[in-house]
Amino acid sequence: MLSPAALLLTTFAFYPSIATLWASVFSRGTRRKPSKFIGGENYSDLFADPTFLLVVKNNLIYAAATIPVSIIIALSMALWANSKLPARGFIRTAYFTPTVLPMIAAANLWLFFYTPGFGVLDQIGSLFGFQSVNWLGQPETALWAVIIVTIWKEAGFFMIFYLAALQTIPPDLKEASDIEGAGRWTYTRRIVLPLLMPTTLFIMVNAMINSVKLIDHLFILTKGGPSDASKLILYYIWEMAFAFFDAPHAAALTILVLAVLATVAAIQFLFIDRRTHYQ
């Protein structure tokens, strides 16, 4: 009964992983020169490649910005969506809606915000007398423009997990802290946040995976440019393999990403209590 799933998992996960490892230690075969074993050369090529280093740096910035910011926004959203605010239904829907949109559509929507001259941001800026800014077209801002779209897309998704966790906090804790005279801020900081810790760790792992995976908007917004300033690792893998037809280096890069993901997986298994998430 297990065999169909095992067959497909082998075909599309395990075998490809091993084949990637295998491909990463061979040179690119041409008609004249058949591919041959070259050991770690593809890897050392990567580390000597300035684009690779830039792309890794970009992805680290991407992760370092999107993970904490989207978590903080998601937490505030959840606290608000869970409290007795007016228009709570509208607030919840508004926060969550970006999650159901395809990343490509999200990128299209944001394109109009970023377009220089007549984009929404520039129009708002011009009301206050700012100069027109080519958000996507200059190296200093392109990556940040991409980061904002990612945060916009994933914060509402993470909010859902916080919302679920908030609803499991027993109301007596709130009553007890009221009796003790603790204010709302103290209650949130000393009781709610510690109780949300497992959820936060879980979201963090998801956000880390997303910082590798969420690159669809690059295809619309920047295509990794200008001069690679917004290029991320997975996009670079795609480009190497399907635009430059350099499979061996793409394979080496894939292996590096898999190694990082395996580390994240190991951390999750070791440090996060599994019972807290898997009912």
Place this chain on the structure above:
Amino acid sequence: MTRFYAKIEAAGAILLALIWISPLVYAFWAAFHSTSDAVNFTLFSPWTLENFRVAWDGAPWIRYFLNTFMLVTVVLIGQFILTTLAGFSFAKLDFPGKDFVFILVLMQLFILPEVLIVENYAMVSRLGLFDSILGVGMPYMASAFGIFLMRQSFKSVPIELHEAAQVEGCGIFGILWKVYVPLARPTYIAYALVSVSTHWNNFLWPLIVTNSPDTRPLTVGLSIFAAPENGVDISIISAATMMSVAPLLVAFLLFQRHFVQAFLRAGIK
């Protein structure tokens, strides 16, 4: 004083909500106005359907919709069959090396199909599935996440029901089909919602594996239509974007509670 803070907070929450939906609202508004009105923010300019007409004629949208629809259906059927069988084996059967195999399956949660695009592309081509809906869907069918969900859900089924069915002379597949599957219905619904919205929105892998309008899903079609080098203008891109997100968005707004519940139940996507 507390009342004052509460008001500030409410204002903050609503402001964030407005910021959050503003891209969508703006695109919606722009889709129904001429380009020059849209970029000049002429708020009270006349509404028009012209953009939708132009966008509709610009690409084979019906084909794209159909492809996406077939894709999510094929993926869902495949996932239901495979994850049911595998989840059941892990939950209720005993076989040597079960724990080890289960850990292997969980590893797939981190070996993202997105990262293995190069080798999976080679594999799909070898199987002769390049540029086919099946080729787009196949790598996602044996979803480790789905297997995990089904295992959890089958585990909670009391063994007495299983034994009762056995006494009645039911075979193992009969028991699975008549006892376990009906009891796991909420899990199936939750998983279906997550799966459909994930694959409706998926882009990178379909981009690589499809090569013709006959197989291309909506996301890929939309990205080609809206590519800057095609020089299509804002209002028309807005109209195309609105068209392609409309089915999922409307479904979401109608069944919002189920959607949110589904995502919650599913835990990890």
